[in-house]
Structure formats: structure tokens, C-alpha cells
Amino acid sequence: xxxxxxxxxxxFYEQMLLIRRFEEAAAKAYxxxxxxxxxxxxxxxxxxxxxxxxxxxxxxYVVSTYRDHGHALARGLSARECMAExxxxxxxxxxxxxxSMHFFDRARHFMxxxxxxxxxIPIACGIAFGSRYKRERAVTLCFMGDGAVNIGGFHEGLTxxxxxxxxxxxxxxxxxxxxxxxxxxxxxxEDISVKGKSYGMHSVRVETYDVWEFHxxxxxxxxRARSQNEPTLIEAVTYRYRGHSMSDPAKYRPPSELExxxxxxxxxxxxxxxxxxxxxxxxxxxxxxxxxxxVDDAVAFAESSDFPPVSLLHQxxxxxx
Amino acid sequence: MPTVTVREALNxxxxxxxxRDRRVFIIGEEVGHYNGPYKVTQGLLAKYxxxxxxxxxxxxxxxxxxxxxxxxxxxxxxxxxxxxxxxLVALDQIVNNAAKxxxxxxxxxxxxxxxxxxxxxxxxxxAQHSQxxxxxxxxxPGLKVVAxxxxxxxxxxxxxxxxxxxPVIFLESEKMYNLSGEIPEGEYLIPIxxxxxKKEGTDLTLIAWGLTLTYALQAAHEMxxxxxxxxxxxxxxxxxxxxSTILASVAKTHRVLxxxxxxxxxxxxxxxxxxxxxxxxxxxDAPVEILSSEDVPMPYAFPLEELxxxxxxxxxxxxxxxxx
Numbered sequence: 222x223x224x225x226x227x228x229x230x231x232x233f234y235e236q237m238l239l240i241r242r243f244e245e246a247a248a249k250a251y252x253x254x255x256x257x258x259x260x261x262x263x264x265x266x267x268x269x270x271x272x273x274x275x276x277x278x279x280x281x282y283v284v285s286t287y288r289d290h291g292h293a294l295a296r297g298l299s300a301r302e303c304m305a306e307x308x309x310x311x312x313x314x315x316x317x318x319x320x321s322m323h324f325f326d327r328a329r330h331f332m333x334x335x336x337x338x339x340x341x342i343p344i345a346c347g348i349a350f351g352s353r354y355k356r357e358r359a360v361t362l363c364f365m366g367d368g369a370v371n372i373g374g375f376h377e378g379l380t381x382x383x384x385x386x387x388x389x390x391x392x393x394x395x396x397x398x399x400x401x402x403x404x405x406x407x408x409x410x411e412d413i414s415v416k417g418k419s420y421g422m423h424s425v426r427v428e429t430y431d432v433w434e435f436h437x438x439x440x441x442x443x444x445r446a447r448s449q450n451e452p453t454l455i456e457a458v459t460y461r462y463r464g465h466s467m468s469d470p471a472k473y474r475p476p477s478e479l480e481x482x483x484x485x486x487x488x489x490x491x492x493x494x495x496x497x498x499x500x501x502x503x504x505x506x507x508x509x510x511x512x513x514x515x516v517d518d519a520v521a522f523a524e525s526s527d528f529p530p531v532s533l534l535h536q537x538x539x540x541x542x
Numbered sequence: 543m544p545t546v547t548v549r550e551a552l553n554x555x556x557x558x559x560x561x562r563d564r565r566v567f568i569i570g571e572e573v574g575h576y577n578g579p580y581k582v583t584q585g586l587l588a589k590y591x592x593x594x595x596x597x598x599x600x601x602x603x604x605x606x607x608x609x610x611x612x613x614x615x616x617x618x619x620x621x622x623x624x625x626x627x628x629x630l631v632a633l634d635q636i637v638n639n640a641a642k643x644x645x646x647x648x649x650x651x652x653x654x655x656x657x658x659x660x661x662x663x664x665x666x667x668x669a670q671h672s673q674x675x676x677x678x679x680x681x682x683p684g685l686k687v688v689a690x691x692x693x694x695x696x697x698x699x700x701x702x703x704x705x706x707x708x709p710v711i712f713l714e715s716e717k718m719y720n721l722s723g724e725i726p727e728g729e730y731l732i733p734i735x736x737x738x739x740k741k742e743g744t745d746l747t748l749i750a751w752g753l754t755l756t757y758a759l760q761a762a763h764e765m766x767x768x769x770x771x772x773x774x775x776x777x778x779x780x781x782x783x784x785x786s787t788i789l790a791s792v793a794k795t796h797r798v799l800x801x802x803x804x805x806x807x808x809x810x811x812x813x814x815x816x817x818x819x820x821x822x823x824x825x826x827d828a829p830v831e832i833l834s835s836e837d838v839p840m841p842y843a844f845p846l847e848e849l850x851x852x853x854x855x856x857x858x859x860x861x862x863x864x865x866x
Contacts, residue, residue, distance in 0.1 A: 354612065
């Protein structure tokens with residue numbers, strides 16, 4: 222009988238693999254012109270979303286950025302509704318009105334998909350405030366990239382979180398690039414977690430590709446937010462394998478950086494751990510097969526779904542026009 | 543009917559809605575312990591406590607966003623901007639989040655939030671603290687924009703705004719807070735999106751909202767002495783706009799003067815003028831005219847400030863000119 226940890230790690234493995242294969246399928250559909258607009262892939266960063274989401278309960282909230290596919294899948298949105306959203310179809314998680322950058326799922330407390338860098342950070346604080354006001358014992362997880370830590374919304378959001386002891390955990394996914402600009406050219410610090418400390422909140426820098434290790438860090442922060450209403454900033458040092466968006470060939474990377482980072486791949490590391498723990502290769506192959514089927518099914522579902530009818534064009538501008 | 547100031551009317555609206563619905567809370571700078579920069583929230587902290595009347599740091603983007611997030615989870619925030627001039631640093635929150643989240647989530651969320659505070663000239667406050675921004679917000683689909691002009695209307699409109707499930711921009715004026723007016727006994731609401739004919743007349747229609755409504759009414763009454771009959775239409779809400787009430791008045795008087803405190807270019811008055819010429823071209827005996835503020839940043843020197851703003855005498859002169 223595998224331990225509780227190994228069972229959970231198997232789930233993490235499947236989720237990370239799902240994100241990877243989903244994003245690869247999205248890239249392919251994008252190249253075929255089936256998906257348009259901005260499309261920011263999460264490949265390489267899977268351990269962050271999956272490790273973090275694994276620490277949440279049902280009543281908790283997630284606030285994401287425009288790089289939201291991985292967060293949404295890790296939170297439990299189906300590959301079908303996510304892929305359909307990329308295709309702009311009415312069966313998508315935002316009925317095709319949001320697109321890649323604006324995934325929402327009220328039922329799963331997935332509170333968007335936000336396209337203005339840093340603007341979602343005060344929103345996350347408001348959700349945390351509101352959930353505490355309603356005594357929900359919910360924690361809000363707010364993701365952002367390293368490129369978000371210089372903008373005003375970061376400063377004001379963290380100020381409120383610390384000042385009002387809001388049950389929120391900020392996860393800064395430091396993938397070393399703010400769009401196409403490397404960290405050393407956009408931040409006068411190497412260690413982003415220093416910023417969290419300056420607001421008087423718990424702040425920690427985690428540099429790991431071990432999904433379990435990252436999960437433990439988030440779990441501690443989530444528990445603290447839930448039981449003591451204390452916010453935390455977690456800097457997750459990670460790496461994205463693709464460009465900032467589909468239109469970015471990422472030529473600004475130093476030679477061999479990508480290859481070096483790929484050697485640390487979180488999904489391969491997780492598979493290695495599972496094999497070492499005695500999980501048979503066949504079980505991992507079963508998971509790989511299952512994930513492929515889920516993604517193939519999602520693509521077929523998106524392909525065969527309809528675009529939103531014209532009647533939806535004006536329907537959601539107001540509740541009462 | 544009791545007579546109250548606009549300040550008291552707004553305070554009553556907040557008090558009644560907070561008593562009625564625990565989801566309603568107030569957030570802004572100095573709304574609590576200081577009792578409000580303009581005393582609109584006076585006494586509410588003592589009555590409802592710090593959980594529901596929240597003083598914030600000077601961080602408009604932050605607390606506007608807090609309000610939006612709280613609205614997403616079912617609360618009904620009233621966000622006070624000390625003045626709308628400061629809302630510019632929260633413009634991203636209002637335009638990109640409050641006005642968009644419902645739409646881009648495919649209708650999954652309601653945003654029952656009110657942003658309120660004074661706009662326009664307060665008197666010798668110079669260029670950064672004397673501006674009208676109603677057109678900035680009326681431009682944005684997803685927002686409602688309310689600009690009442692009397693104590694009665696503002697109380698009923700604010701209560702309706704708080705109960706509305708969409709984001710509402712609620713515009714006041716520092717110069718209006720001390721204006722008195724009669725209000726009905728007991729509870730009442732003024733629906734959002736309904737204009738009101740404040741004075742009947744036959745020769746010319748004056749359209750004015752917010753502070754300039756007071757000037758327009760005064761000018762209209764003065765014109766009676768000159769045997770000129772002016773009708774005054776108060777839209778009360780800019781978005782949604784009750785165009786049919788305006789058009790009915792145009793069909794009666796065939797002449798229109800719009801009076802606004804805003805600058806002239808790309809202003810809300812220009813939008814109304816466009817709609818009138820489009821929908822009632824044949825009814826017009828003369829071009830629709832607009833009396834606005836002068837097209838300059840507000841000077842500090844008070845005699846110059848007076849030259850910039852619309853007033854009763856300017857409205858009267860404009861009416862005489864249009865009817866000569």
C-alpha cells in the first residue's frame with residue numbers, strides 16, 4: 222500500500238503531466254490558427270501550480286494572472302472547458318468571452334485570469350477580506366510573476382494584506398523573465414522574498430523543482446493564513462520553457478540556459494521519485510496514457526463546440542442594464 | 543416633509559442600507575475615526591464598528607481593488623474616494639476589473655459595488671482637485687453612472703445604487719453637501735436610469751445634472767421675470783441615460799441648452815447633444831448648445847476660477863442669446 226504522500230504525489234504527477242500535455246496541445250492548435258490572441262504557456266512551471274493547489278480546501282480561493290491555464294487545471298477545472306475557452310467556444314469556462322487570459326470558475330472559486338500585471342493583487346486581498354468578513358475560514362491564493370513586483374498594485378495589495386492581517390498567500394513565480402526582460406534588468410534585488418519581509422509579513426524564497434517540497438511550503442503558509450489570519454509571500458524560483466507568449470521566440474536567453482533548466486524538470490523528477498518509492502513503471506505509463514486521452518478529448522470537445530451565439534454579445538455587460 | 547442637507551441625505555442612505563443589509567460596508571480614507579473628510583459618513587463607525595466602516599491608508603488602487611474582491615464574494619461595498627480626482631490612480635481597478643469581470647467570466651459574477659465621492663470644483667482648490675470625470679466613467683460599458691442633484695434624489699439614488707447588482711459610479715460635489723432640500727418621510731428609492739423634469743416650461747429645455755442642476759433651476763426661475771418659460775430636465779443618471787424623457791421635452795420646446803461643469807471636449811454633454819440631433823432632428827428649431835467650463839486647467843486665483851465655471855448669470859445670458 223503506497224503511503225498517503227505517495228498517493229498524493231501520484232495525483233501531482235498526473236496533474237503536472239496534464240498541464241504539460243494540455244499546453245503542448247494548445248501550442249499546436251495555436252500554430253494551426255485555432256487559438257488566437259495572446260496565449261501564455263505554463264510549460265516548465267507546473268510544480269508551482271500543482272504543489273500550491275494541493276494545499277487548498279474547497280472553500281479556498283485562487284486568483285491568477287494571464288498565464289492561468291496551469292493554475293486552472295490544477296484547481297480542478299476540466300481540460301475540456303479550458304481548451305474550449307482557448308478556442309473561444311461557448312462551452313469554455315468563461316463561455317468563450319474571456320479567452321486564454323481570463324479563465325473563471327465561480328463554483329471552484331477560481332477568480333480569474335487577470336490580464337493587467339499586478340492589478341489582481343488588491344482583488345485577491347479583497348476576496349480574502351470578504352471571506353473573512355463572512356467567516357468562511359477560506360484562504361486566498363494569489364499568483365503573480367516576478368514582473369509584477371515592481372508595479373503599484375503589488376505594493377498596495379501587500380500593504381493591505383499585512384496591515385489588515387488578511388488570510389492570503391502570495392506566490393511569486395519567479396521564472397527569471399519579466400516578459401522578455403531578465404530579472405537583473407528589471408529588479409534591483411535578486412531575492413524577491415526580501416520585499417515581503419519589508420511589509421512585515423512572512424516571506425520565503427523557495428528554489429526547488431520538487432513538487433512535494435514546494436507543496437509543504439505552501440501548506441504551512443495556507444495553514445497559518447487559515448488559523449492565524451497571517452499573510453505570506455512565497456517566492457517560487459522556477460523557469461518557463463517557452464517564450465512569454467506564443468509570439469515570443471525567447472531569443473534573449475543565454476545559450477544553453479534552457480537545456481540546463483530542462484535537466485531539472487519537475488515532472489521527470491517526480492516520476493523518478495515515484496519509481497524510487499516502488500511505483501511500477503506501468504502505473505506511470507497508465508497515467509501518461511490517461512492524460513493523453515484527456516487532452517485528446519479536450520481538443521475534440523473544443524473543436525466540435527460552438528462559438529458563443531450573437532445573443533451573448535450584450536448579455537453579460539450588466540446584471541440589470 | 544423633513545428638510546435635510548445633501549450631506550445628511552447621503553448619510554441617511556448609508557445608515558439605512560447598512561442597517562438593512564450586513565453585506566454593506568464602507569471603505570475609504572478617513573471614513574471612520576475622522577468621520578469622513580466631508581462628514582458624509584459621520585457617526586457610522588460608532589454605530590457599525592470597525593468591521594464595517596474601514597479606514598484605509600492613502601492607497602486608492604488598493605482599496606478600490608479590496609472593494610471589488612469583496613463584491614466578488616458577495617459583499618456590497620461602498621468605496622469612498624475623498625474626491626474623484628484621486629480615482630485616477632484607481633482607474634485600472636474600476637475600468638479593468640469592476641467593469642470587466644462579469645463580462646469576461648461569461649456572466650458568472652455580479653459586482654454590487656458603489657464608488658462614491660465629490661467631483662468638480664470645491665472652491666480655490668486649483669488644477670488637480672477641481673475636475674469632472676463623469677465622461678471617463680460613462681464611456682465604459684459595465685459601469686453605471688449616477689449624478690443626482692438634490693437631497694431627495696441623492697438619498698434615493700444612493701440607496702438604489704447600493705442595492706444594484708452592477709458597479710455604480712456615484713458622483714457628488716463638495717459644493718452640494720450643504721444644499722438643503724425636502725425629502726419624503728420614511729424609506730424610498732429613486733430608480734437608476736430615470737430622468738426627472740424638475741420644472742415645466744415651453745420655450746427652451748435646460749438639461750443639467752449634479753451641481754449645475756441647482757444653477758439651471760435658479761436661472762429658469764429668474765427667466766420667468768423675462769416671460770421666458772424654461773423647462774429643466776435632470777437626467778439623474780448618465781448611464782443608463784433616460785433619453786425618452788429628454789426627447790419628450792425637446793418635442794415640447796424645440797430648443798436645448800445643456801449645462802455641465804465638465805470641460806467641453808468629448809464631454810457627456812456632447813454625447814447628449816449628439817443623441818438629440820440624431821433622434822429629434824426635425825424637432826429642433828436651433829442647434830443644441832452646451833455651456834461648459836472653460837477649456838483650461840483650473841486656476842487657483844479665485845476671480846479666475848469664477849470665470850471658468852458655469853453659473854446662473856452665464857446660463858441666463860446663454861438662454862437670452864438662444865431666444866433672441
